[in-house]
Amino acid sequence: MSARAPIRVTIWNEARHEQKNPIVQQIYPLGIHGAIAQGLADRDFLIRTATLDQPEQGLPQALLDDTDVLLWWGHIAHAEVEDGVVDRIQQRVLAGMGLVVLHSGHHSKLFRRLMGTNANLAWREAPGGDLERVWVVEPSHPIAEGLPPMFEVAASEMYGEPFDIPQPDEIVFMSWYSGGEVFRSGCTFKRGRGRIFFFSPGHETFPIYHDRNVIKVIGNGVEWTMQSHSDGRILENWHRPEALPSP
Amino acid sequence: MSARAPIRVTIWNEARHEQKNPIVQQIYPLGIHGAIAQGLADRDFLIRTATLDQPEQGLPQALLDDTDVLLWWGHIAHAEVEDGVVDRIQQRVLAGMGLVVLHSGHHSKLFRRLMGTNANLAWREAPGGDLERVWVVEPSHPIAEGLPPMFEVAASEMYGEPFDIPQPDEIVFMSWYSGGEVFRSGCTFKRGRGRIFFFSPGHETFPIYHDRNVIKVIGNGVEWTMQSHSDGRILENWHRPEALPSP
Amino acid sequence: MSARAPIRVTIWNEARHEQKNPIVQQIYPLGIHGAIAQGLADRDFLIRTATLDQPEQGLPQALLDDTDVLLWWGHIAHAEVEDGVVDRIQQRVLAGMGLVVLHSGHHSKLFRRLMGTNANLAWREAPGGDLERVWVVEPSHPIAEGLPPMFEVAASEMYGEPFDIPQPDEIVFMSWYSGGEVFRSGCTFKRGRGRIFFFSPGHETFPIYHDRNVIKVIGNGVEWTMQSHSDGRILENWHRPEALPSP
Amino acid sequence: MSARAPIRVTIWNEARHEQKNPIVQQIYPLGIHGAIAQGLADRDFLIRTATLDQPEQGLPQALLDDTDVLLWWGHIAHAEVEDGVVDRIQQRVLAGMGLVVLHSGHHSKLFRRLMGTNANLAWREAPGGDLERVWVVEPSHPIAEGLPPMFEVAASEMYGEPFDIPQPDEIVFMSWYSGGEVFRSGCTFKRGRGRIFFFSPGHETFPIYHDRNVIKVIGNGVEWTMQSHSDGRILENWHRPEALPSP
Secondary structure: OOOOOOEEEEEEEOOOHHHHOHHHHHHOOOHHHHHHHHHOOOOOEEEEEEEOOOHHHHOOHHHHHOOOEEEEEOOOOHHHOOHHHHHHHHHHHHOOOEEEEEHHHHHOHHHHHHHOOOOOOEEEOOOOOEEEEEEEOOOOOHHHOOOOOEEEEEEEOEEEOOOOOOOOOEEEEEEEEOOOOEEEEEEEEEEOOEEEEEEOOOOOOOOHHHOHHHHHHHHHHHHHHOOOOOOOOOOOOEEOOOOOOOO | OOOOOOEEEEEEEOOOHHHHOHHHHHHOOOHHHHHHHHHOOOOOEEEEEEEOOOHHHHOOHHHHHOOOEEEEEOOOOHHHOOHHHHHHHHHHHHOOOEEEEEHHHHHOHHHHHHHOOOOOOEEEOOOOOEEEEEEEOOOOOHHHOOOOOEEEEEEEOEEEOOOOOOOOOEEEEEEEEOOOOEEEEEEEEEEOOEEEEEEOOOOOOOOHHHOHHHHHHHHHHHHHHOOOOOOOOOOOOEEOOOOOOOO | OOOOOOEEEEEEEOOOHHHHOHHHHHHOOOHHHHHHHHHOOOOOEEEEEEEOOOHHHHOOHHHHHOOOEEEEEOOOOHHHOOHHHHHHHHHHHHOOOEEEEEHHHHHOHHHHHHHOOOOOOEEEOOOOOEEEEEEEOOOOOHHHOOOOOEEEEEEEOEEEOOOOOOOOOEEEEEEEEOOOOEEEEEEEEEEOOEEEEEEOOOOOOOOHHHOHHHHHHHHHHHHHHOOOOOOOOOOOOEEOOOOOOOO | OOOOOOEEEEEEEOOOHHHHOHHHHHHOOOHHHHHHHHHOOOOOEEEEEEEOOOHHHHOOHHHHHOOOEEEEEOOOOHHHOOHHHHHHHHHHHHOOOEEEEEHHHHHOHHHHHHHOOOOOOEEEOOOOOEEEEEEEOOOOOHHHOOOOOEEEEEEEOEEEOOOOOOOOOEEEEEEEEOOOOEEEEEEEEEEOOEEEEEEOOOOOOOOHHHOHHHHHHHHHHHHHHOOOOOOOOOOOOEEOOOOOOOO
């Protein structure tokens, strides 16, 4: 095993709340993407950020091609993301790029596209938030590495069941909320050659992305979704005109 | 258990090969949809057929709303199916309509939409076809009811691995081809409230839809994808503004 | 579809708490098995009960052979169940008998045998119990038929994650506890030709088996684990000395 | 990421065919365990071998405790493996030791214990063997790293469906046989903290363990089943007598 090159991580954020809402600005002066980038600074990642209002909505093909793992945070501007951008991200995931979908990204065109469902759920944005307790369901999963059996997010937006997703390949975390609901808060999926990790804790008006456990989960998620394979093709439409030789 | 009403089945066929190709016309004088309808005549189904060249591409909302299980056969005209039609079928599946996707339907917009992948595979259309042996992998599955452990399709288009789909919920059949390949030829998936069954044997230039085992599988697939639930809503975006009372 | 014969249900209970503990006797004067039998009386089931202290520990081969679905409740006497009895139940499940494992049955030899794990979990038996909220995770599952999105068990023993089981085939229910934990409280598994449903709410010192939602879940579980297949063999060790003919 | 210590691999072989059968002796003069050890020599593994006729059947607790990944080959002596030995291996797997089960190990007490089923299958031992074509079903799986889309085993014992196992977590390989059958020949399972990989190609009278693709799969399987986690406990029976504080 030779030394591994740093994982090339691109953190995409729609970054609209940050332009309008002073509370969000106060909590995330560098933007949600900036907070996550800061949190992950001590990992062996090469981090870039991108936002919706940049050219090509922040994600030109060249950047995607140079990205091992993409993080996605969106909320109020899901509808503005162009279908062509969703197309090219989807194809990169199917070709092996890792994807970490954060919080309200569950309703993004991208996540819905990859799931095939509406990805609806129950939700509550209480003024002071709900206490969320995040339980580790699969303690030996690499994404749970270094975490306690349970950690708390003091103020969280509630996301509850039923969550309209296909059966996840793995459930790493399940959450309890003080208001009475439960949720599959950390799930993995494989699509094509790519790995996807969805993690729900994280909200624009709560300082969740400054929480060290949350950041550890996201960092572990990046490492887990990173493919070891060098093959960067999609699974192809493979014409095999000739039968194999009879024995 | 009171007597059940007949399952309302709609067999959709793009029905283009039948308009152009005399070989297909000879094998399927009633169209592929007609052959399947004929095959299923002795089941307790209320069968309607629909084709691409009908108004609203054969699937107006009213017909979808009156359909318990939809069968889908398409091939050369996948691109012509309008996104809006795909949207409304998808929402009906998520609300509980059963869906049976046949053969080359793997590449339809509809199936790709529901899978989140390209649904590519390996394939070979040999002049005389491949001998396909369809093995029952899960003998106690309702879709395998009444079938022998293996049945043969004398001339088949080869569909082989790797098949770019998410992990199926269940693998009911796996196929062997004389040309040397293998395939997960009968798979189930749940999306939203709906059940999906994909079954690969079936091709326009081979009389596969006249085979009694193939027809039995399709009939079983209709019964299995039929929901027992009366609830015809999608899983909703459920706002729960109030916390539940503390104990 | 002809009329179905009633499902032959055997409710097995170790029935030891009932012999010693006046509180249990008061709550379950007919025993836990009796309470469940009473609850299911209006279903189209042919119900028998069996207990550990009967000959052959209540489950002679003839009774197993005449049982479509077995319910299992055990707790303090798991170790007394003979390995030979476990062997024959396991083989009946693999041959297609349905199995509903209730509450502390998670630690039975039988459930551990079928799971291949220790089936450990977190637990708390608080004097007044925890409030348990049971959420429906998969609303279109037959086991969830007729239930509200969430129902409460006012006083419950807490069973929490991590639950040491293989990934379930389906998660139908997840629970929230007032003490702060979460749990996959309703899970399905297939083993051989048999279907297994584990449902955790239910405890000897709380009147949970008098709750109509709990009873509805158990009744639905019986119907779901019941095989439609008539084949009553195990999946065999199948010697196939001859190759199939070459095409 | 610091440099990783070599994986401590123990290759266990019942090693009985080698004592009796001159053909096996000729093909595997060092035993099947020796051939595999030789094949894996260029991997960064610390390899030990163990056999049934050694004290404590080759697997004293101290060796298991010093083993990261165990390989298991058995056939004619499954019944001789003591239940106590199976117990302690199972507990080590549940505590995180990796396990690679080879070929006829499908019928070992150990594999059956971990699956909860009989693990029966169809089989044929033709004099010259069947040609087996091993197809990669999940090309981006680490166990498939460095392999072609398909590789052949010129002479193989046929193992066919239906294979009586719980649904695998992942299917990495599927096989085609010249005699007409198909098989899920490479499957992964998680049990407790441990990872299990079953791989079917391999037989005492064919030189399959000298095949470089087969050896590559086994080596990849060792790396994949190796836990990154340092936690060496089983998932425990976790008494939590106190509720968490109310928010």
